[in-house]
Amino acid sequence: MNFTIKQNPVILGIESSCxxxxxxxxRGRKLLSxxxxxxxxxxxxxxxxxxxxxxxxxxxxxxxxxxxxxxxxGVTAKQIDAVAVTYGAGLLxxxxxxxxxxxxxxxxxxxxxxxxxxxxxxxAAAYLSDETLKPPYIxxxxxxxxxxxxxxQSYTEFSVLGATCDDAAGEAFDKVARILSLPxxxxxxxxxxxxxxxxxxxxxxxLVKNSVKLQFSYSGLKTAVINYCHTASQRGEEVNAxxxxxxxxxxAVDPLVKKAVxxxxxxxxxxxxxxxxxxxxxxxxxxxxAECEKHGIKCVLPEKKYCTDNAxxxxxxxxxxxxxGNFAPLDLNAQAQIPLK
Ligand code: KG4
Ligand code: ZN
Numbered sequence: 001m002n003f004t005i006k007q008n009p010v011i012l013g014i015e016s017s018c019x020x021x022x023x024x025x026x027r028g029r030k031l032l033s034x035x036x037x038x039x040x041x042x043x044x045x046x047x048x049x050x051x052x053x054x055x056x057x058x059x060x061x062x063x064x065x066x067x068x069x070x071x072x073x074g075v076t077a078k079q080i081d082a083v084a085v086t087y088g089a090g091l092l093x094x095x096x097x098x099x100x101x102x103x104x105x106x107x108x109x110x111x112x113x114x115x116x117x118x119x120x121x122x123x124a125a126a127y128l129s130d131e132t133l134k135p136p137y138i139x140x141x142x143x144x145x146x147x148x149x150x151x152x153q154s155y156t157e158f159s160v161l162g163a164t165c166d167d168a169a170g171e172a173f174d175k176v177a178r179i180l181s182l183p184x185x186x187x188x189x190x191x192x193x194x195x196x197x198x199x200x201x202x203x204x205x206x207l208v209k210n211s212v213k214l215q216f217s218y219s220g221l222k223t224a225v226i227n228y229c230h231t232a233s234q235r236g237e238e239v240n241a242x243x244x245x246x247x248x249x250x251x252a253v254d255p256l257v258k259k260a261v262x263x264x265x266x267x268x269x270x271x272x273x274x275x276x277x278x279x280x281x282x283x284x285x286x287x288x289x290a291e292c293e294k295h296g297i298k299c300v301l302p303e304k305k306y307c308t309d310n311a312x313x314x315x316x317x318x319x320x321x322x323x324x325g326n327f328a329p330l331d332l333n334a335q336a337q338i339p340l341k
Pocket of ligand 2: 118122143144276277308309
């Protein structure tokens with residue numbers, strides 16, 4: 001089907017890749033509404049996301065989330081110009097719920113369907129907090145599945161300057177939370193505990209030294225935290241959990257911030273953005289802002305609620321794809337994994 005590209009289209013975004021059922025509406029670059037219905041409380045009972053529970057929760061919530069997003073935006077279904085949906089990466093069963101809903105809606109309304117890569121959604125979140133933002137810029141991407149520094153050259157093109165060679169930063173936060181017996185979701189709880197601690201323990205920084213390509217590594221840091229806690233308990237010593245949390249947080253975040261700034265200086269990019277759940281971390285936000293200021297670099301951070309999973313970022317990336325005329329066929333399938341590049 002051929003579709004005319006409109007100026008300032010109304011785009012409905014739908015996200016269901018993990019445990020958040022989310023819907024949002026934008027008109028052009030203006031965000032009109034963003035609704036999130038989370039099954040995190042239910043998941044917390046099991047200490048992590050149970051895919052079956054996530055899929056069922058999406059099935060129950062998707063209609064309500066979309067209905068609320070439209071009514072809060074003051075938009076009727078007929079005014080929607082395109083439906084943007086996350087097709088991957090994520091939990092297959094969970095993705096299929098949002099995807100099927102989006103396909104039916106796009107077909108019924110006779111509007112284009114836009115396939116959004118979840119990670120590109122995290123990158124696009126920065127556009128929501130600064131309507132003047134345009135490439136080129138560097139992005140510090142840190143979520144539960146990815147950790148990378150990217151160079152966005154145009155709205156649709158980016159290159160990967162460096163990435164983790166094992167765990168993602170968010171995964172490390174979640175694992176350290178488990179070691180410290182903190183409840184799910186781990187990241188925010190490690191941050192909260194770290195606020196009352198001192199970064200006094202010298203854990204190894206999450207940066208692979210002497211590598212040609214810029215690489216991060218979180219598995220060694222995670223093991224160092226485990227060893228520190230085990231050794232202390234074997235000696236019958238009490239571990240100061242707040243100090244462990246604060247020291248881990250520094251070792252995990254400092255290399256990311258340092259390298260993001262270095263990449264900006266090397267490429268000549270004058271802007272750094274951040275995206276993904278770990279970008280909601282207050283220590284990361286403060287240090288990145290301060291380092292950028294020091295070097296005269298503009299720092300564009302999405303609001304915290306648009307760093308973790310949401311549909312506003314899916315609609316924002318949907319707009320980029322819409323303007324590029326990238327529409328998806330109605331036999332679009334979900335993908336559990338999509339390479340970063
Ligand atoms: O982007 P996201 O919501 O989902 C993925 O696409 O993976 O990221 C989730 C990750 C989790 O590992 C979570 O613990 C981490 O982001 N996270 C945080 C914070 N908020 C969420 N990590 C550190 N500090 C936070 N405040
Ligand atoms: Zn995400």
